[in-house]
Amino acid sequence: MAKAWVLHEIGDIRFEDVDIPEPAENEVLVNVKAVGICGSDVPRVYETGAHRMPLVPGHEFSGVVVKTGAKVSADLEGMRVAVSPKIPCRKCEMCAKGETDLCLNYDYTGSRRDGAFGEYVCVPVDNLIELVDNISFEEGAMIEPLAVAANAVRTGCAGIDPSDNGVKIAVCGMGTIGLIVVMLLMDMGFSDIYVIGNKDSHRDKAIDIGILPEHYCDMRVEEPVAWLKEKTNGVSVYFECVGSNESIRYGLETGAPKSRQILVGNPRGDMSFSRNTYWEILRKQMSLIGIWNSSYRKALDVGSFGQDGCSVNAKGAGTAQIDDWHYVLSRLEAGGINPSKLITHRFPLNDLEKGLLIMRDKTEDYCKIMICNE
Ligand SMILES: [Zn+2]
Numbered sequence: 231m232a233k234a235w236v237l238h239e240i241g242d243i244r245f246e247d248v249d250i251p252e253p254a255e256n257e258v259l260v261n262v263k264a265v266g267i268c269g270s271d272v273p274r275v276y277e278t279g280a281h282r283m284p285l286v287p288g289h290e291f292s293g294v295v296v297k298t299g300a301k302v303s304a305d306l307e308g309m310r311v312a313v314s315p316k317i318p319c320r321k322c323e324m325c326a327k328g329e330t331d332l333c334l335n336y337d338y339t340g341s342r343r344d345g346a347f348g349e350y351v352c353v354p355v356d357n358l359i360e361l362v363d364n365i366s367f368e369e370g371a372m373i374e375p376l377a378v379a380a381n382a383v384r385t386g387c388a389g390i391d392p393s394d395n396g397v398k399i400a401v402c403g404m405g406t407i408g409l410i411v412v413m414l415l416m417d418m419g420f421s422d423i424y425v426i427g428n429k430d431s432h433r434d435k436a437i438d439i440g441i442l443p444e445h446y447c448d449m450r451v452e453e454p455v456a457w458l459k460e461k462t463n464g465v466s467v468y469f470e471c472v473g474s475n476e477s478i479r480y481g482l483e484t485g486a487p488k489s490r491q492i493l494v495g496n497p498r499g500d501m502s503f504s505r506n507t508y509w510e511i512l513r514k515q516m517s518l519i520g521i522w523n524s525s526y527r528k529a530l531d532v533g534s535f536g537q538d539g540c541s542v543n544a545k546g547a548g549t550a551q552i553d554d555w556h557y558v559l560s561r562l563e564a565g566g567i568n569p570s571k572l573i574t575h576r577f578p579l580n581d582l583e584k585g586l587l588i589m590r591d592k593t594e595d596y597c598k599i600m601i602c603n604e
Pocket residue numbers: 268269270289290374375
């Protein structure tokens with residue numbers, strides 16, 4: 231037997247004895263060493279439920295392979311791994327084109343099948359990403375949100391030279407994803423970055439990761455549109471990491487001609503704009519680009535990209551591109567980013583619900599809450 235948090239119905243999550251799952255022929259059993267609580271886990275547990283219940287949530291995780299399925303080499307036992315939670319069908323038209331991240335019929339660890347809020351989880355061998363020794367389990371558990379932010383940054387900054395002085399970048403929302411977006415931008419060499427937050431802890435974290443105090447806008451005291459206009463004279467790339475109508479508007483009203491509006495935040499409600507704001511999109515020929523999840527290719531397919539697949543403009547047209555997961559892995563390995571700075575709470579598995587409740591009830595400031603099983 232093993233322990234796991236099982237979501238039985240909305241609001242009813244219990245720490246229980248469960249059978250250790252048995253890996254199918256193309257799967258491995260992973261002993262979970264670290265799992266982050268994602269912002270999406272809070273509504274999943276307390277508001278909407280999961281696609282299927284009972285279910286063990288948890289999709290941002292790392293661990294050690296402890297057992298292999300019949301068609302998987304036993305050599306993988308003992309491997310330290312992070313795991314891509316999205317399981318493409320490999321049959322639909324998008325998968326056939328190689329665009330498995332846009333699969334029309336995917337499965338998902340931690341929302342559609344059992345995830346990592348437990349001691350063990352079974353995952354397809356194709357979804358494993360090996361962690362080199364200098365990447366900790368905690369960092370491994372952060373590759374999933376890092377990869378989402380990498381998708382945003384690599385898409386938003388494709389073809390833009392970080393040394394070009396005219397490039398002004400703004401990031402609205404200093405939650406985990408917004409802060410990671412900033413980290414990745416800095417790692418790429420961008421320096422003229424302006425950020426918007428609304429809590430003292432947002433300001434502290436932003437400055438801690440290298441934002442200049444005069445580049446931080448506290449929207450409780452400053453009006454972001456006027457502030458951004460004054461500071462930037464037109465934003466080239468705007469990352470919306472909140473999902474609110476207002477914060478999308480700030481980007482549209484401050485965007486430079488031909489600016490890119492990168493929409494990352496999950497929508498909190500319906501979106502609508504005044505006619506004048508809408509005119510800005512037309513008159514300035516702005517691009518609005520949606521970001522969803524991240525690209526992941528199994529290790530076998532990644533080999534052919536070679537060493538230089540990690541360049542800043544890896545998403546440029548016509549060039550072979552490394553996927554977001556392996557891009558993040560390479561930056562962690564190189565020491566270019568330090569996401570552990572964002573971990574504000576560490577709990578053992580049996581205290582996982584404390585973390586969920588802190589996030590639901592906002593009883594304390596938090597950024598990333600990590601469950602550590604070591
Ligand atoms: Zn997530």
